[in-house]
Amino acid sequence: GQQLNQSPQSMFIQEGEDVSMNCTSSSIFNTWLWYKQDPGEGPVLLIALYKAGELTSNGRLTAQFGITRKDSFLNISASIPSDVGIYFCAGREVKASGTYKYIFGTGTRLKVLA
Amino acid sequence: EAGVTQSPTHLIKTRGQQVTLRCSPISGHTSVYWYQQALGLGLQFLLWYDEGEERNRGNFPPRFSGRQFPNYSSELNVNALELEDSALYLCARARDRARDTQYFGPGTRLTVL
Numbered sequence: 672g673q674q675l676n677q678s679p680q681s682m683f684i685q686e687g688e689d690v691s692m693n694c695t696s697s698s699i700f701n702t703w704l705w706y707k708q709d710p711g712e713g714p715v716l717l718i719a720l721y722k723a724g725e726l727t728s729n730g731r732l733t734a735q736f737g738i739t740r741k742d743s744f745l746n747i748s749a750s751i752p753s754d755v756g757i758y759f760c761a762g763r764e765v766k767a768s769g770t771y772k773y774i775f776g777t778g779t780r781l782k783v784l785a
Numbered sequence: 786e787a788g789v790t791q792s793p794t795h796l797i798k799t800r801g802q803q804v805t806l807r808c809s810p811i812s813g814h815t816s817v818y819w820y821q822q823a824l825g826l827g828l829q830f831l832l833w834y835d836e837g838e839e840r841n842r843g844n845f846p847p848r849f850s851g852r853q854f855p856n857y858s859s860e861l862n863v864n865a866l867e868l869e870d871s872a873l874y875l876c877a878r879a880r881d882r883a884r885d886t887q888y889f890g891p892g893t894r895l896t897v898l
Contacts, residue, residue: 673844674827704887706889711894713890771841774830775827775830
């Protein structure tokens with residue numbers, strides 16, 4: 672199936688460190704969403720971005736909608752153990768027919784070492 | 786609070802059987818999306834319903850189907866189950882076609898033996 676390129680695939684970091692991850696696409700999107708998923712549960716929406724260049728924060732999380740509209744970035748500052756999980760990006764692709772769908776990234780698995 | 790309920794939470798079926806999964810969004814939200822997430826993988830878009838109609842469909846065979854009811858709850862049906870259908874099936878709600886930020890339910894874990 673169709674998925675966005677998300678990197679890194681996984682990362683181990685020390686508590687207190689900052690984390691950066693990104694998503695890239697060959698298509699232009701008009702919305703980017705970032706989610707966190709814990710094992711066996713549904714993804715939880717962290718941040719939604721609706722305009723190219725937009726920079727939005729949610730507590731220690733900051734995400735940006737790339738100006739090319741083909742990428743997005745998520746940063747987590749001062750990580751804590753509960754940040755562990757899988758982070759997914761999702762881009763909204765609008766087709767010429769007017770229909771659209773969200774395409775999800777492959778996920779970044781984050782592990783925080785106390 | 787995700788504002789989406791899904792049932793059942795877990796399900797075990799055998800190859801060839803049929804299964805129906807259910808999803809209910811909070812009141813006033815007309816759009817429902819279905820995704821398949823195989824173990825350790827990302828989300829694959831299955832179906833999108835809004836105001837009772839199918840609006841878009843992912844690259845899945847016709848044995849994956851569904852519908853949306855007048856109260857905007859939805860069912861996902863999978864016929865002739867195959868082993869590779871084992872996955873977490875996620876339902877997401879959105880307010881409508883224009884305000885389509887998606888909020889996910891807890892999912893239904895389907896195991897096909």
